Amino acid sequence: MTCYKIAVIRGDGIGPEIMQEGLKVLDAVSERESFELDWIEYPHGAEHYLQTGELMGEDTLKELDRCAAIYFGSIGDPRVEPGVLEQGILLALRFYFDQYVNLRPVKLLEGVQTPLAGKRPEDIDISVVRENTEDFYIGIGGRAKGNVKKSEKLEIVRNLYQIKFDLDVETDADELAYQIGVVTREGCERVMRFAFELARANGKTKVTSVDKANVLTHSYGFWREVFNGVAKDYPEIETEFNFVDAICMWFVKNPEWYQVVVAPNMFGDIITDLGAMIQGGLGLAPGGNINPEGVSMFEPIHGSAPKYKGKGISNPIATIWAGAMLLENIGEKQASESVLRAIESVLKAGKVRTYDLGGTSKMSEVGDAIVNTINSESI
Ligand code: IPM
Ligand code: MN
Numbered sequence: 001m002t003c004y005k006i007a008v009i010r011g012d013g014i015g016p017e018i019m020q021e022g023l024k025v026l027d028a029v030s031e032r033e034s035f036e037l038d039w040i041e042y043p044h045g046a047e048h049y050l051q052t053g054e055l056m057g058e059d060t061l062k063e064l065d066r067c068a069a070i071y072f073g074s075i076g077d078p079r080v081e082p083g084v085l086e087q088g089i090l091l092a093l094r095f096y097f098d099q100y101v102n103l104r105p106v107k108l109l110e111g112v113q114t115p116l117a118g119k120r121p122e123d124i125d126i127s128v129v130r131e132n133t134e135d136f137y138i139g140i141g142g143r144a145k146g147n148v149k150k151s152e153k154l155e156i157v158r159n160l161y162q163i164k165f166d167l168d169v170e171t172d173a174d175e176l177a178y179q180i181g182v183v184t185r186e187g188c189e190r191v192m193r194f195a196f197e198l199a200r201a202n203g204k205t206k207v208t209s210v211d212k213a214n215v216l217t218h219s220y221g222f223w224r225e226v227f228n229g230v231a232k233d234y235p236e237i238e239t240e241f242n243f244v245d246a247i248c249m250w251f252v253k254n255p256e257w258y259q260v261v262v263a264p265n266m267f268g269d270i271i272t273d274l275g276a277m278i279q280g281g282l283g284l285a286p287g288g289n290i291n292p293e294g295v296s297m298f299e300p301i302h303g304s305a306p307k308y309k310g311k312g313i314s315n316p317i318a319t320i321w322a323g324a325m326l327l328e329n330i331g332e333k334q335a336s337e338s339v340l341r342a343i344e345s346v347l348k349a350g351k352v353r354t355y356d357l358g359g360t361s362k363m364s365e366v367g368d369a370i371v372n373t374i375n376s377e378s379i
Contacts, residue, residue, distance in 0.1 A: 003036035004068040004330050011045040012085070013304025014314045015073025021316035021367030022071060022323045025339060028371040029327070033335040040067065044089055046077030055088030061096050068330045070097075070297035071323065074304040087139060093297055094132055098159060099289035100187065101194050102130035102268060103325070104301060106255075106275035106285070111348035112357065114278055116252060123256040124278055127202075129195040130268025132289055133158070134187045135219075137265045141179035144169040160186055183219050183264060188226040194292070195262035196234040206238040207231070210247050210263035210271065223264060248274055272301060283315025283356045286322035288329065298326040312363045315354040317343055320370060342373035 008023065010016040023039060030037045042060060049055055064070060070093065075085045093099070108114050108124035116124075140163075142152035147170045154165040161184060169176070192209070199207050209227045211220035224241060231239045242250065244267040250257060251274055263271060276285035282302040289297040300318030308314050321343060327336035346352055352369040353359025361369075 001034060001036055003038055005038045005040055005066065006326070006330075007042060007064050007067040007070045008039045009042045009044050009070065009072045009089075011073040011075040011089075011304060012047070012077045013074055013306040013309045015045065015075065015304055017310070017312055017363060018300065018314060018316045018319040019071065019073040021363060022319040024367050025320050025342075025370050025374070026071075026323045026327065028374050029335045029338050030332075032374060032377075033332065033338070035332060035335070039071075045075055046080050046085055049085065049088070050079060055085070056092045056096075061093075064093075065097075065295060067295060069326050070295060071326055072297050072299035073319065074300065074302065076304040076306070078306055091137065091139075094289050095158070097289075097291055097295045097297065098133060099291045099294070099296055100131065100133045100191055101288075101290040101292070102132040102265075103198075103288045103290055104128040104130060104268075104272045104275065104285065105321075105325075106272070106279050108279050109284070109344050109347050111344070111350055112280035112284065114280055116255065116278055119255060119278075126255065126258040126275065127195075127198060127204075127260045128268060128272050128275055129191060129198065129260060129262045130272060131183075131187065131191040131263065131265045132268075133265070134181075134183050135265035136179055136181035138180075138182055140165065140182065141177065142167075142169075143175065143177045144171055145175045146171065154180075156182075160184075181216075181219055181266070183223055185222075185226055188223055189230055192227055192230040192262055193233075194290075195260050196230060196237060199237055199260040200234065204237075204259040206240065206259045207234075208240050208242055208247070208258055208261045210242055210244050210261060210267050212244050212267070213241070214243060220264065227262070244271065247271060251275065251278060276301060281315070281356050282318065283354065284317050284321070286318050286325055288322065288325045290329065296326075296329050298322040298329070313355055314363055315356050316363050316366055317347075320367070338374055338377060339370070342370045342377070345373050346370050 010019040106126040108121045213220040276282045285301045287301045324336045324339035346369045352361045
């Protein structure tokens, strides 16, 4: 029997409880499909950080590198300053494993209500391919006062490349802060190619590129140029450019226009929260941090929702759907489809729903209903 080692990082807030449901569902489907999942739990998150000072150590990263995939809950805790856990854990993982694609399906499942009047499941089925390693996320920036610079970080070291800025700042502003976004030709090309290949593999006919090339002319003008170059290799696929502000408007007005959307890191972050809302809410939106040649990581796109911690009422479907994406990534396509079908069937039946979908069910009841559906599926 094939056995996959999967790293589990439950994280903070509702992370541990939603992951419980995810593991439950994946265990059920693996039993049915006759493969084994060996869960290896890691304690990383706010509590671990507050107790030990460790965010994500080199030894842990090396261990994770031996796993088939990483299943991630959520991080963020009011006791820790914003950015510390995000950069030290989540972004550290994305960058270390060079998970350059953040694939986020924006798909309205049957039985789910979208806030967009008159839109049906066939109108909302978009694959957002968010670049996941560059842009304003690289952490380069600093502050200056007069000619005194403080807390600068101007260097990034990656497997793909290294970048070092040498900046002199002089100012008579009271004080300034700056953050540098970087996009590279190799970084853009690989994620755009992924988007076109995804379109091709799924019989899609259009890829939309998101930018703000009318204002951030250096970086996103370059993004556009690279996109045009990559598009030449896919002559059968129609292409278009949307400014990020405009795509926010069109996502709401005409989501049916979109099939595959490729976006730089930060705009991709923003438009996928909007995407989550049009697909019925953050409780339903999964994401995969993918390195097609390496270790990938799957997580709900929502945060740790500290307010709901331990209440057992949050929607576990985003996490369970992320689990289905994980199964597809490790090669268990049939199991992955079975999980997605079970999610759809529970949503469509409409009896078991958490409060965000207008129901009163507990999180564990949703997990149980999905497990029961998987177990009762005729072979
Ligand atoms: C997401 C989150 C993260 C991001 C944060 C927590 C660093 O918002 O996965 O979308 O901005 O990528
Ligand atoms: Mn986000």
